[in-house]
Amino acid sequence: MTGSSEHIIRAYDDELQALNGLIARMGGLAEIQLAAAVDALVKGDAERAQRIVAGDRALDELEQEIDAAVVRMLALRQPVAGDLRSVVAALKIAADLERIGDYAKNVAKRSTALAQSRQMETLGAIARMARLVQAGIKQVLDAYLQRDARLALDVWERDREIDEMYTGLFRATLTYMMEDPRNITPATHLLFIAKNIERMGDHATNIAEVVHFMVTGNRLEGGRPKGDTSSYAVVEPESPRSGGEGR
Amino acid sequence: MTGSSEHIIRAYDDELQALNGLIARMGGLAEIQLAAAVDALVKGDAERAQRIVAGDRALDELEQEIDAAVVRMLALRQPVAGDLRSVVAALKIAADLERIGDYAKNVAKRSTALAQSRQMETLGAIARMARLVQAGIKQVLDAYLQRDARLALDVWERDREIDEMYTGLFRATLTYMMEDPRNITPATHLLFIAKNIERMGDHATNIAEVVHFMVTGNRLEGGRPKGDTSSYAVVEPESPRSGGEGR
Numbered sequence: 109m110t111g112s113s114e115h116i117i118r119a120y121d122d123e124l125q126a127l128n129g130l131i132a133r134m135g136g137l138a139e140i141q142l143a144a145a146v147d148a149l150v151k152g153d154a155e156r157a158q159r160i161v162a163g164d165r166a167l168d169e170l171e172q173e174i175d176a177a178v179v180r181m182l183a184l185r186q187p188v189a190g191d192l193r194s195v196v197a198a199l200k201i202a203a204d205l206e207r208i209g210d211y212a213k214n215v216a217k218r219s220t221a222l223a224q225s226r227q228m229e230t231l232g233a234i235a236r237m238a239r240l241v242q243a244g245i246k247q248v249l250d251a252y253l254q255r256d257a258r259l260a261l262d263v264w265e266r267d268r269e270i271d272e273m274y275t276g277l278f279r280a281t282l283t284y285m286m287e288d289p290r291n292i293t294p295a296t297h298l299l300f301i302a303k304n305i306e307r308m309g310d311h312a313t314n315i316a317e318v319v320h321f322m323v324t325g326n327r328l329e330g331g332r333p334k335g336d337t338s339s340y341a342v343v344e345p346e347s348p349r350s351g352g353e354g355r
Numbered sequence: 356m357t358g359s360s361e362h363i364i365r366a367y368d369d370e371l372q373a374l375n376g377l378i379a380r381m382g383g384l385a386e387i388q389l390a391a392a393v394d395a396l397v398k399g400d401a402e403r404a405q406r407i408v409a410g411d412r413a414l415d416e417l418e419q420e421i422d423a424a425v426v427r428m429l430a431l432r433q434p435v436a437g438d439l440r441s442v443v444a445a446l447k448i449a450a451d452l453e454r455i456g457d458y459a460k461n462v463a464k465r466s467t468a469l470a471q472s473r474q475m476e477t478l479g480a481i482a483r484m485a486r487l488v489q490a491g492i493k494q495v496l497d498a499y500l501q502r503d504a505r506l507a508l509d510v511w512e513r514d515r516e517i518d519e520m521y522t523g524l525f526r527a528t529l530t531y532m533m534e535d536p537r538n539i540t541p542a543t544h545l546l547f548i549a550k551n552i553e554r555m556g557d558h559a560t561n562i563a564e565v566v567h568f569m570v571t572g573n574r575l576e577g578g579r580p581k582g583d584t585s586s587y588a589v590v591e592p593e594s595p596r597s598g599g600e601g602r
Contacts, residue, residue: 175443179440179443180427182443183436186433188430189430196422196446198442199449214586217584217586217587221586221589235586272602284410285532285536285539285543286539289532289533290592296529303547304386326390327419329404339465339544340464340465340466340467344537345536345539
């Protein structure tokens with residue numbers, strides 16, 4: 109190997125390390141935004157919610173920084189094979205993390221519409237779902253940084269659990285709406301909040317697919333596991349004749 | 356210019372044409388899926404809805420085909436400057452079109468939960484919003500194919516109109532829920548359908564940003580125009596004392 113090509117390889121490795129650092133930073137920030145948004149929601153902290161909305165800008169800027177770094181590496185280093193897959197993966201992962209940030213922002217926005225009427229039971233279920241999603245985001249970024257396809261597959265498989273929690277929340281929230289028309293507005297926002305968090309889980313699943321492909325060169329087969337059947341769900345109000353008996 | 360570099364350039368142009376063809380095909384299919392899903396919804400055609408759900412697979416496959424073509428071009432042609440921006444843009448646009456397809460699939464799924472209780476007024480408003488979104492998708496793909504930043508900017512600016520339609524639909528649907536608890540399940544699905552279509556508009560706006568950057572090298576400044584204020588919306592049920600008077 110000539111001194112010059114060694115130099116090029118070292119420069120490429122340095123740039124890849126820098127890119128990984130940006131992805132790790134962006135992922136960490138997305139996790140924090142999610143956790144903070146749910147915390148502000150549960151505590152009814154409108155001021156904090158506003159800071160979270162403002163904080164989304166940092167994620168948008170990190171995505172642009174990652175995009176620029178990727179384009180620069182493609183132009184100057186012209187990576188091939190596994191290196192090329194890594195660089196393209198970074199671009200895709202940044203786009204998913206940006207979306208996760210958008211959903212956290214939306215959760216924070218909606219929490220302000222809920223300040224007066226927080227149904228603690230549903231909020232508890234939302235917080236539990238959010239913790240699972242947050243763990244999935246953390247794990248899939250570890251999978252990216254460690255080039256660990258098995259870890260990515262694990263996140264991908266566990267999305268079903270999040271979907272099932274969401275379907276349960278969907279049904280419970282519709283029932284809550286039916287109990288009193290005054291519940292309808294807050295419950296609708298809770299429903300969208302739950303959906304946002306479920307979508308963040310989908311984006312973690314997307315990242316898992318990208319990481320798996322990056323490491324193995326093979327796509328995860330057969331479509332992702334699906335536990336969200338809420339799109340088909342029909343929840344009936346209690347019949348007036350049943351006098352408030354069972355659901 | 357040597358014969359050999361001419362050959363390389365011609366091969367690159369051919370590949371770029373092929374890539375543009377794939378994007379045009381994928382965009383056309385996404386448009387068709389959206390229009391068909393809304394049509395199946397309005398007509399309560401569950402059989403057609405199922406075909407639309409199955410048809411999403413073709414969009415997923417096209418995205419994979421575009422990804423593979425992009426990675427191949429990056430590895431073999433090593434484009435720089437404007438060419439590199441075009442190729443990276445194709446990757447991002449394909450991801451947005453895939454999401455648009457996912458939303459169309461979800462509209463089709465939900466339409467089957469609505470078969471028995473279709474509120475024609477809301478369905479009409481949804482269909483109008485969908486036509487705007489469809490026109491935006493078509494226009495932004497023309498902007499990509501013609502490298503027309505002005506056309507892309509126009510789509511970007513008009514997303515506000517779609518957001519405003521959605522906010523109106525949000526309020527009307529909540530009011531409809533409050534009128535009768537039996538409306539709650541179908542209205543919730545209508546709300547998510549409307550949200551799905553609004554999100555497709557956001558993805559057309561994303562594509563507009565990608566096209567604008569690809570053509571001009573400059574990012575659209577100042578965050579996108581926002582007409583969707585529904586995240587902050589609170590709709591109150593009629594007071595029982597008002598005896599069913601005005602909204």
